[in-house]
Amino acid sequence: MYRSTVWGRRYFAVQAFAGGLWWVAVFASPLVREATLGSLDPVLVALADIPLFVGGSAAAAFGSRAAAIVTTGWTALVTIGMTLYATVSTEAGWGAILMIGATGASVLALCLMVFGRVPTEWLVVWGPFAFRPAAPRRSAVAHLAATAAQIVVFWGVFLVVAPVALAWFERRWGLELPFLDSAAPAGIAVLLVASALGLWSAAAMASLGGGTPLPAAMPNRLVIAGPYRFVRNPMAMAGIAQGVAVGLILGSWVVVAYAIAGSLVWNFAVRPLEETDLDGRFGDEFRRYRSAVGCWWPRASAYAADIDGGAGVSRAAPSR
Structure with missing residues (x-):
């Protein structure tokens, strides 16, 4: 726990230093001031932000939990204000993006200082x-x-509604970056392949696992069939590739970043919890499977699971 707390304090130290440098750049460079603050008066903003963001981060770096709480709250408040300002005025889009990132990182650092860990459970x-x-x-x-219905809802939300909204904000905030002409055709090809992998994985899970791919109705049997014989998390791979593909089709680096951020959340927050659950329910069979088949990198040959007559499923142990 002590080591985790130290990492939280280190983040706030970096944030204090970076915030101080940013304010120097704001007053020294009209380009930085326009990109991050737009037409806002930098003096008025600095009167509140330097003590609460820079000073508060510095105090948090020295171990003050109260300062960490105040700074994180202020950062979140500024983020809300900056996103509204950028959306209405079409100015300061880069400032909004920076504050969104700072808020997310501050929340994680605050958790490390208060709980000694990030309570992903x-x-x-x-x-x-x-x-x-x-x-x-x-x-x-x-x-x-049920799986088909879940796919319609989740793909509709995470691959259509959210990316279209993010791409709109990207344009509204003036954050567009140039893409190669080949990006959209490549994105279409990747989307088709990734979607096929996702459907194959979902069908194997639903038909053999006695459940669905989603946590709200998890399978009752360990599935080691179809794409699961080559890689442990084919649906996650498919989802990440789909998100990146949609970003390429829309020509949106923000959507690509959204897909990558989702992969990090899944890998470091959700996957460990899921694997702990599988270990508790399926025991040695899951541990053998985990040691033989990679999480992200597919095997060249299929994993041969000697369970349930070769059907590729293992029943869960009785609930404790």
């Missing part, structure tokens, strides 16, 4: 992402239907 305790096994007596057809 909160993600799976309640809400739509809470880990719950599917009803064991439902038929494979019912699980396939």
Whole structure:
């Protein structure tokens, strides 16, 4: 816990230093001032931001939890104000982006200082992402239907609505960057391949696992069939590739960054919890599978699982 707290303090030290440099650049460079503050009066903004953001981060770096809380709250408040200002005025888009990143990082650092860790288990305790096994007596057809409905909703939200909204903000805030002419055709090709992988993975999970791919109705059997024989998380790979592909199609670096950020959240926050759950429910069989098949890098040959007559599934142990 002490080491985690130190990392939180180190982040706030870096934020204090970077914030100080940014304010120097704001007053020294009209280009930086226009890109990050637009037409806002830098003196008025500095009167509040230097003590609360730079000074508060410095105090947090010396171990003040109260300062960390105040600084994180101020950063979040400024982020809301900057996003609204950038959206209405079409100015200071880079300032809004920087503050969004600072808010996310400050929240993580604050968790390290207060809890000694980032409480990622909160993600799976309640809400739509809470880990719950599917009803064991439902038929494979019912699980396939539920999976199809989940795909429509999740792909609609995360691959259509969210990227289109992000691309709109990118244009509104004046953050566009040039893409190669070949980016969109490449994105279409990647999207088709990744979507096929996602559908294949979902079908294997729903038809053999006695559940769905989503945490709210998790499979009751360990599936080591279809693409799962080559890589442990084909649906995650497919989802990340789909997000990047949509970003290429839209010509939006913000959407590409959104997909990459989602992959980091999944890999470092969700995946460890999921694997702990699988280890607890399937024991040695999952541990053998995990040691033989990579998380991200596919095997050249299929994993041969000697379970359930070669069907590629293993039943969960009884609930404790």
